[in-house]
Amino acid sequence: MAEVATTSAAQKRVLDKMEYNAFLAQCPSRQLLERISDKWVVLVLCALGGETSDPGAATDGAAGTAKAMRYSEIARLLAGVSQKMLTQTLRALERDGMITRTVTPTVPVSVSYELTDLGLSLHEMTRGLRSWAQDHMQQVLAHRSAYDEPSV
Amino acid sequence: MAEVATTSAAQKRVLDKMEYNAFLAQCPSRQLLERISDKWVVLVLCALGGETSDPGAATDGAAGTAKAMRYSEIARLLAGVSQKMLTQTLRALERDGMITRTVTPTVPVSVSYELTDLGLSLHEMTRGLRSWAQDHMQQVLAHRSAYDEPSV
DNA sequence: CAGTATCCAGCTAGATACTG
DNA sequence: CAGTATCTAGCTGGATACTG
Numbered sequence: 001m002a003e004v005a006t007t008s009a010a011q012k013r014v015l016d017k018m019e020y021n022a023f024l025a026q027c028p029s030r031q032l033l034e035r036i037s038d039k040w041v042v043l044v045l046c047a048l049g050g051e052t053s054d055p056g057a058a059t060d061g062a063a064g065t066a067k068a069m070r071y072s073e074i075a076r077l078l079a080g081v082s083q084k085m086l087t088q089t090l091r092a093l094e095r096d097g098m099i100t101r102t103v104t105p106t107v108p109v110s111v112s113y114e115l116t117d118l119g120l121s122l123h124e125m126t127r128g129l130r131s132w133a134q135d136h137m138q139q140v141l142a143h144r145s146a147y148d149e150p151s152v
Numbered sequence: 153m154a155e156v157a158t159t160s161a162a163q164k165r166v167l168d169k170m171e172y173n174a175f176l177a178q179c180p181s182r183q184l185l186e187r188i189s190d191k192w193v194v195l196v197l198c199a200l201g202g203e204t205s206d207p208g209a210a211t212d213g214a215a216g217t218a219k220a221m222r223y224s225e226i227a228r229l230l231a232g233v234s235q236k237m238l239t240q241t242l243r244a245l246e247r248d249g250m251i252t253r254t255v256t257p258t259v260p261v262s263v264s265y266e267l268t269d270l271g272l273s274l275h276e277m278t279r280g281l282r283s284w285a286q287d288h289m290q291q292v293l294a295h296r297s298a299y300d301e302p303s304v
Numbered sequence: 305c306a307g308t309a310t311c312c313a314g315c316t317a318g319a320t321a322c323t324g
Numbered sequence: 325c326a327g328t329a330t331c332t333a334g335c336t337g338g339a340t341a342c343t344g
Contacts, residue, residue, distance in 0.1 A: 020232035028289035029194070029282040037189025039337095042181075071306055080172035082338055087307065097295030108305040109344085118291060125284045130181040132277045137180035139270060143249030191317095223326055234318055239327065260325040261324085308343075316335085323328075 035096065040081055040089040042126050047077050048099060048115045049123040066123075068102070068114040098122055187248065192233055192241040194278050199229050200251060200267045201275040218275075220254070220266040250274055 024030050035041060050065050069077075075086055090113060093099045098119030104110045115123065176182050188194060202217050221229075227238055242265060245251045250271030256262045267275065 017232045020230075024232070028285040029278075031289060031292075032281065032285035033189060033194065037185060042185065075306095078172075080169045080176070083307070084309095084339090085337065088337095095296055095299040096292045097299075098292075103306095106305090109307090111306060118288065118295075121288060122284075125281070126181075128280055129184065129277070132274075133180040133184035136270065136273060137183060140183075140248045140250075143270075144247055147247040147249075227326095235327070236319090236329095237317065240317095255326095258325095261327095263326060306344095308341105310341085311339090313338085314336090316333105318333090319331090321328105321330085324326095 035092070036122070036126065038089065038092075040078065040085055041093065043078050043081075044074060044086075044089055044093065045098075045115070045119065045123045045126060047074050048113060049120070066115045066120060068112040070110055070112050074113065093119065187244070188274070188278065190241065190244075192230065192237055193245065195230050195233075196226065196238075196241055196245065197250075197267070197271065197275045197278060199226050200265060201272070218267045218272060220264040222262055222264050226265065245271065 048066060048069055050067055071086075071090075074090075075081065075083070078086070081089075090099065090101070094101050094113075096118075097116055099113050099115055102112050102114070104112070200218060200221055202219055223238075223242075226242075227233065227235070230238070233241075242251065242253070246253050246265075248270075249268055251265050251267055254264050254266070256264070
């Protein structure tokens with residue numbers, strides 16, 4: 001009935017959320033997570049970083065050296081990726097200064113991608129992630145099984 | 153016309169992808185990323201780890217100590233989360249053994265959540281992430297601006 | 305070869321309403 | 325208080341077709 005109070009509790013909450021979302025959008029760690037949480041970003045990083053995506057191989061110290069790869073090479077390595085996603089991912093990484101894109105105007109054009117120092121740095125960081133995963137994921141999986149098992 | 157070859161190139165590609173996806177699903181680092189890439193997981197971790205989600209505060213060494221929090225406390229701290237997402241996130245983290253859920257049957261029930269050692273370990277790891285973000289995100293943002301700027 | 309453009313199915317997250 | 329249940333809008337990623 002009372003139309004006087006211009007900001008109702010509900011409206012207040014909406015504003016709170018907008019504010020909060022704006023804050024989150026600013027947060028550097030969120031921005032980072034937004035990037036690397038992308039399914040293909042890490043995989044492309046691994047490819048260009050010279051690692052196979054096989055978690056068994058190249059476990060810790062031994063990472064292959066970074067190398068330039070052509071579009072089709074990457075596409076072949078990441079068998080499951082669609083053209084759209086691959087291009088999108090590469091563009092995003094280029095935009096962020098993680099990789100360089102070099103076009104060589106041969107008869108059919110050839111394009112190669114390579115990690116920058118920044119990209120290499122990011123790749124190193126994801127190694128830390130993978131290492132954590134290797135150390136703890138077994139434990140997590142055990143917890144899941146225990147949780148899912150009703151009683152027996 | 154020739155229906156003889158039972159596996160066409162197209163079918164082969166489909167199988168490749170299925171195989172690849174199955175492989176990815178197994179990969180521990182992917183499973184980890186699947187978890188932490190969730191918008192709210194890291195935030196809940198921070199809340200229970202005693203940090204504000206403010207990137208400015210508690211930058212490096214000084215993390216508040218882990219503390220038990222009630223459902224409503226967490227909800228209030230993460231102003232933007234919906235009930236559904238919060239519950240879902242908490243359940244997932246509980247299932248993975250990252251947090252414990254304790255129900256105290258008071259008059260209106262009260263439920264509190266607390267980080268386990270495993271959860272604390274994960275939280276520590278995300279600190280590494282945030283630290284990388286703080287060191288490099290500025291650079292990334294600069295690259296983006298440069299990339300987006302057409303010519304000027 | 306290395307894309308771009310378009311369309312659409314499927315999943316996700318939010319809003320909303322209800323409950324022990 | 326701490327959820328559960330339901331519905332739906334919107335985004336994302338995949339398939340497909342076309343191009344310099």
